[in-house]
Amino acid sequence: MQNVxxxxxxxxxxxxxxxxxxxHQPYQFTNLNSHEPTIIINNVTGLSKAAKVFxxxxxxxxxxxxxxxxxxxxxxxxxxxxxxxxxxxxNTWEDPKVTDIVKxxxxxxxxxxxxxTEVCVAMPAIxxxxxxxxxxVVTDACGSVTAEAxxxxxxxxxxxxxxPINWMAVAAEWQRDxxxxxxxxxxxxVLLEHGGGSDVSLAWELQLLAxxxxxxx
Numbered sequence: 102m103q104n105v106x107x108x109x110x111x112x113x114x115x116x117x118x119x120x121x122x123x124x125h126q127p128y129q130f131t132n133l134n135s136h137e138p139t140i141i142i143n144n145v146t147g148l149s150k151a152a153k154v155f156x157x158x159x160x161x162x163x164x165x166x167x168x169x170x171x172x173x174x175x176x177x178x179x180x181x182x183x184x185x186x187x188x189x190x191x192n193t194w195e196d197p198k199v200t201d202i203v204k205x206x207x208x209x210x211x212x213x214x215x216x217x218t219e220v221c222v223a224m225p226a227i228x229x230x231x232x233x234x235x236x237x238v239v240t241d242a243c244g245s246v247t248a249e250a251x252x253x254x255x256x257x258x259x260x261x262x263x264x265p266i267n268w269m270a271v272a273a274e275w276q277r278d279x280x281x282x283x284x285x286x287x288x289x290x291v292l293l294e295h296g297g298g299s300d301v302s303l304a305w306e307l308q309l310l311a312x313x314x315x316x317x318x
Contacts (some may be wrong), residue, residue: 105262106235113237113266113274115155118207122149122221122242123162123193123215125126133216133250136244138233139220142175145214145242147295149179154287155275158206161185162193164221203234210235212271214242219254224264241267269296 105111125145130138152159153250163172163185171177172185190196203211211234215222222243226236238258245251255265272288279285293300 106301111264113210115157115210115270115275117208118155118157118212118275119203119212119216120148120152120157120159120212121162121193121199121203121204121225122159122172122176123213124164124169125173125176126163126166127173127214129169129216129221132246133244134217134246135248136241137192138244141216141242141244142173143295143297144239144268145173146175147291148177148214148239148242148271148289149176149192151272151275151288153179153267154212154272154291155277155282156265157212158208159183160199162196162199162215163187164191165189169256177215191220192224192228193221194228209233210237211277212237214239214268217250218242218243218245219250221255223258226258230262234258235264236262237264237266237271238270239268240265271301293297 122145133141141148149159159224161176161180161183162185163169166185166187183293186196186198188196193199211229213222213226213236214255214280218240222238226238229236240255243251259265272291274286289303293303296303304316
């Protein structure tokens with residue numbers, strides 16, 4: 102297991118991060134039973150939009166898309182200019198088309214999510230650790246054939262040194278300070294669309310701020 106980092110060094114920084122989205126395709130969703138599919142779709146879309154806000158390089162991948170289907174529209178719409186890398190390797194980290202991009206970026210905070218957690222996420226996460234990357238897996242943007250499979254995969258990765266995190270925590274660590282208005286405003290827009298209860302609360306707050314307070318007579 103790698104040495105555990107603590108302090109500010111352990112937190113995500115947009116300038117050091119690179120995101121890989123793995124196999125969010127129709128075939129993978131057909132046997133997704135660990136989570137409600139709409140939750141995964143919402144979370145990975147929110148994560149994708151947050152990465153765009155912070156200019157975090159994002160790699161899209163599919164596996165045998167001619168049989169398993171194209172990457173879901175919600176992700177492709179965030180990166181319309183990007184053609185996902187289509188693999189035959191089950192393990193993304195064995196495909197040089199992916200790893201060369203990561204290496205050339207010079208970034209060491211590797212953020213992964215995909216379907217399924219126990220296969221297409223665990224394999225590259227564990228292998229990348231051995232190459233010196235700080236690996237973070239966005240567990241609420243991943244899913245498995247069963248809840249047990251997802252849970253066991255996360256436990257296995259944690260034992261190896263992977264850091265589990267959720268998509269809103271990723272965005273919060275990238276933002277770090279709400280005074281950074283150049284990203285705070287667009288990130289708030291992402292949260293309004295994909296933040297669940299937080300988006301309802303934020304919408305209410307914005308509504309209150311936009312409503313003049315009646316004067317007491």
